[in-house]
Amino acid sequence: MIKKLRPIIFLLLGFFVVPTAAPAAELEQMKASLILQWSPQAQFAGYFVAEEKGFYRARGLDLTILPGGPDRIVSDYLATGRADFGSLFLATALERRDAGIPLVNVGQFIHHSSLMLVTRSGDMTEIKDLDGKKVSLWANEFQIQPRLLFEETGIDVKVVFLEQSMDLFLRGAVSATSAMWYNEYHSILSAGLRREELQTFFFKDTPFDFPEDGIYCLETTLQKKPEAAAALIDATREGWQYAFDHPEETLDIVARRMAEANLPVSRAHQRWMLVRMKDVLAVALQQDLGTTLEQKTFEKVVSHLLSQGVIYDPVEYDDFYRGAR
Amino acid sequence: MTRNSLTFKLALLVLAFSTLILGAVLTTTYLFSRSLIIEQAEENSHIRGREVANLLASLIKPIEQSGDNIGLVLEDADISGIKLENLTHHVVSNNPRLFGMAIAFEPFVHSRDKLFFAPYSYRKDGEMAVTQLGSSDYRYFYKDWYQLPRELGHAVWTEPYFDHDGCEALIASYAVPFYRRQGKAHIFAGVIRADISLDWLQELISSIKLYDSGYAAMISRNGTFIYHPVGELMFNETIFSLAEELGDEELWRIGRDMISGRTGFIQRDSVRDHRPSFLLHMPLPLDGWSLAFLFPVDEVLRDTRALTRSSLITGLLGFVIFTLVISASVRRMISPLGKLSKGAMEIADGNLHAELPAPVSKDEIGQLTESFGQMQESLQSYIENLKRTTTEKERIESELRIAHDIQMGILPKTFPPFPDRVEFDIFASLVPAREVGGDLYDFFFIDENQFCFLIGDVSGKGVPAAFLMAVTKTLLKTVATEGFKPGQILEKVNNDLAEDNEACMFVTLFLAILDTRSGELSYASAGHNPPLVISSAKGEFLPSLHEPVAGAMEGMGYSTVKMTLEPNDMVFLYTDGVTEAMNEDEELYSDKKLLNLVNEKQYNSSQELIQTVAGSVATFAGRAEQSDDITMLGVRYTGEQR
Numbered sequence: 001m002i003k004k005l006r007p008i009i010f011l012l013l014g015f016f017v018v019p020t021a022a023p024a025a026e027l028e029q030m031k032a033s034l035i036l037q038w039s040p041q042a043q044f045a046g047y048f049v050a051e052e053k054g055f056y057r058a059r060g061l062d063l064t065i066l067p068g069g070p071d072r073i074v075s076d077y078l079a080t081g082r083a084d085f086g087s088l089f090l091a092t093a094l095e096r097r098d099a100g101i102p103l104v105n106v107g108q109f110i111h112h113s114s115l116m117l118v119t120r121s122g123d124m125t126e127i128k129d130l131d132g133k134k135v136s137l138w139a140n141e142f143q144i145q146p147r148l149l150f151e152e153t154g155i156d157v158k159v160v161f162l163e164q165s166m167d168l169f170l171r172g173a174v175s176a177t178s179a180m181w182y183n184e185y186h187s188i189l190s191a192g193l194r195r196e197e198l199q200t201f202f203f204k205d206t207p208f209d210f211p212e213d214g215i216y217c218l219e220t221t222l223q224k225k226p227e228a229a230a231a232l233i234d235a236t237r238e239g240w241q242y243a244f245d246h247p248e249e250t251l252d253i254v255a256r257r258m259a260e261a262n263l264p265v266s267r268a269h270q271r272w273m274l275v276r277m278k279d280v281l282a283v284a285l286q287q288d289l290g291t292t293l294e295q296k297t298f299e300k301v302v303s304h305l306l307s308q309g310v311i312y313d314p315v316e317y318d319d320f321y322r323g324a325r
Numbered sequence: 326m327t328r329n330s331l332t333f334k335l336a337l338l339v340l341a342f343s344t345l346i347l348g349a350v351l352t353t354t355y356l357f358s359r360s361l362i363i364e365q366a367e368e369n370s371h372i373r374g375r376e377v378a379n380l381l382a383s384l385i386k387p388i389e390q391s392g393d394n395i396g397l398v399l400e401d402a403d404i405s406g407i408k409l410e411n412l413t414h415h416v417v418s419n420n421p422r423l424f425g426m427a428i429a430f431e432p433f434v435h436s437r438d439k440l441f442f443a444p445y446s447y448r449k450d451g452e453m454a455v456t457q458l459g460s461s462d463y464r465y466f467y468k469d470w471y472q473l474p475r476e477l478g479h480a481v482w483t484e485p486y487f488d489h490d491g492c493e494a495l496i497a498s499y500a501v502p503f504y505r506r507q508g509k510a511h512i513f514a515g516v517i518r519a520d521i522s523l524d525w526l527q528e529l530i531s532s533i534k535l536y537d538s539g540y541a542a543m544i545s546r547n548g549t550f551i552y553h554p555v556g557e558l559m560f561n562e563t564i565f566s567l568a569e570e571l572g573d574e575e576l577w578r579i580g581r582d583m584i585s586g587r588t589g590f591i592q593r594d595s596v597r598d599h600r601p602s603f604l605l606h607m608p609l610p611l612d613g614w615s616l617a618f619l620f621p622v623d624e625v626l627r628d629t630r631a632l633t634r635s636s637l638i639t640g641l642l643g644f645v646i647f648t649l650v651i652s653a654s655v656r657r658m659i660s661p662l663g664k665l666s667k668g669a670m671e672i673a674d675g676n677l678h679a680e681l682p683a684p685v686s687k688d689e690i691g692q693l694t695e696s697f698g699q700m701q702e703s704l705q706s707y708i709e710n711l712k713r714t715t716t717e718k719e720r721i722e723s724e725l726r727i728a729h730d731i732q733m734g735i736l737p738k739t740f741p742p743f744p745d746r747v748e749f750d751i752f753a754s755l756v757p758a759r760e761v762g763g764d765l766y767d768f769f770f771i772d773e774n775q776f777c778f779l780i781g782d783v784s785g786k787g788v789p790a791a792f793l794m795a796v797t798k799t800l801l802k803t804v805a806t807e808g809f810k811p812g813q814i815l816e817k818v819n820n821d822l823a824e825d826n827e828a829c830m831f832v833t834l835f836l837a838i839l840d841t842r843s844g845e846l847s848y849a850s851a852g853h854n855p856p857l858v859i860s861s862a863k864g865e866f867l868p869s870l871h872e873p874v875a876g877a878m879e880g881m882g883y884s885t886v887k888m889t890l891e892p893n894d895m896v897f898l899y900t901d902g903v904t905e906a907m908n909e910d911e912e913l914y915s916d917k918k919l920l921n922l923v924n925e926k927q928y929n930s931s932q933e934l935i936q937t938v939a940g941s942v943a944t945f946a947g948r949a950e951q952s953d954d955i956t957m958l959g960v961r962y963t964g965e966q967r
Contacts, residue, residue, distance in 0.1 A: 173476035190566040191547040268566035
């Protein structure tokens, strides 16, 4: 008990010892960390901007953002306590929960899927044309939807695991590749291909239109830091709004984060991504409860995952979604 | 030199044409030399590019070969006995351009208990270092350098990447798949990765100098800038994303040409400093990588532009001097023209002695000056002549005027001349023509009751006619007062006139003597117009006697005719100045018109008749000039007695 109270005592002591050191409006800061599901880029502009503009601090949240990457599995970070919160795709989170990590959703930002398959025009016109072909898919949770789609279409593809670059596809080592609309699709265009030279299949147009980026944490974390979760969602939303209102400043922030991570920065690419994020985040920003995970969508995803054997146990919406309603 | 002056026009014309010609010559020369220089620049940059490509090939080839050879060695060799770390270490340390080398195996292929096996030798701070690639955080099977050769089945050059797990540097790798023979089958066993540091590649490209500020750029197979003088482009942008950011479609197409291995030479603004530049791009012997040279157009064309500029300046300067010289000499040549013009104006204003320039040359201007001088002289003498003639004429005219006055003076002009004589009334008028004419009239009493009146017309005009008129009048009066009959009077006068008449002048005469008591009228005519006799308001011409004019020939006979006038009868004498008066249409007044006028009404006095006829003739003639004297004489016999 004493141990739990210690930070508060320290804070109180601090309050009395140096009463003039902190401004009157300074909130008590809760420490928390967030791991993003991918390397720094405009996909996470809202988080970076919220951090840089002090939107988290303004809500009493001292947030540390941990960059993700192909070799950092968010659910592992959450399960092992290396991070309090994580950004995950819904399907990934459900799969991880089924695997035993008690993840809960505290806010859903992206309600539709930006995942897509890209092939060269002329090669294939329908998904079933991919039968027997090599398709590059990301090595972890991003492959759930494609695998469901291939299974539903009844085709067998040879999966080649995909890392950051689109070179497998660009060099013709694979016939098709998974890509995010806001990211890799533009990378392909930036390697000298025209849109009309590409054939695209969007998962949002299939039965597997799964909501994507949401904020997750362990059940226990939520119990310990419910205000932190709410502040995280709210401040991030403000961060996104600011990012779309100030695209150049935002691109500067994103570029800096990327340079810190030794990542190549293409302003054109990040600009494209930011504009696409504006498209996919429209719902989250416009409505009061835009970050609410829809029950119907949730149940659809759960039933797909169950039927495909991605998860084995049904999940109750109320148990899983713990954000604002 | 005003805008209208000949010199100015000529100078302008010369300058304009010479500038035009100069412009045409320089433009042609410039265009020709420009295309030559550009061709040369293209050729030079090609050579330069091939040099770079060859150099690169000479550096890259050993690296590729070392990778290929190890691949071949690994295929059959008993690898369990080889220390692979030693192999890679040996190869890297013996190849200064090789930055690092890894031999990465498929899971559990090298050792049945090892998921990862990938010894990696590389350079670190000038030393050789060795490590093992692969961990849960670095699953090398999923890296491009591993997957590309595996999936494609052949060696590839990767895109540049930052090797997080190995050398922690920006590298590009030559990745060769290797296989193990298992019986007859070839089983994929892993990838040999030979790295090059991009630093020396960038150094190589950045050291290329073209003209003063030209530069080279290198892009990878995907269009990523490997080297570009704008540092932030390198590894961040592809040529296509840059084109997108700049909205530069041409750049996009160039990028596509470049990664397609095409060579091209075009002119466009450089990305670095937006200067118009030539761009040459050509493929490099590095798996789709491509090299571009950009060099400013103005630096390429500097010499030819300088040459053109100096030619232009020299030419223009020359033409300006040429024009000045031409202007000066033309001005000198035509300077007499100005003086001539001034002199001519003075002459026109009346100063015939205006100073004219002396002819200085034998050219057209000299001839003109001479002609002007002659013209001035002619004008002077002409005017002199004119003055003299005019004075002469004025003198003659004045004399004629005096003669005329004298002539008129000898005619009786007081009416009524004999106020105490009631038997008749008489009126006469003579309207002289412009020149002195030869008409005459006279009347006088021969004795108490014999009243003589006459009219005559001397042939010709002028002074001789006036003289003859005066002589005739004097003769007539002298002869008539001696008591002869009219015919005899005319005979005598004719003889006197004809004598010594070398000029063959003559005179027509009509002479009548009225007996104021009886009204008897005797008359004779020497070829004169028949007078009118008006009786009871009806006029009739007296029948013509067809007798000759007086003064032409001696010894002519003239008859005397008698008639008796009734009271109030009138005799109207006139000269041909009346009936031959002409109007503006050159029609004659005519006998008939005269007769009609006379018959129009009753005239109560000779004065009334004469004034009426004079008015009628004047009206008829209008503004036509009077060519002959108009002389009339009328006598009305009243029949009253004293």
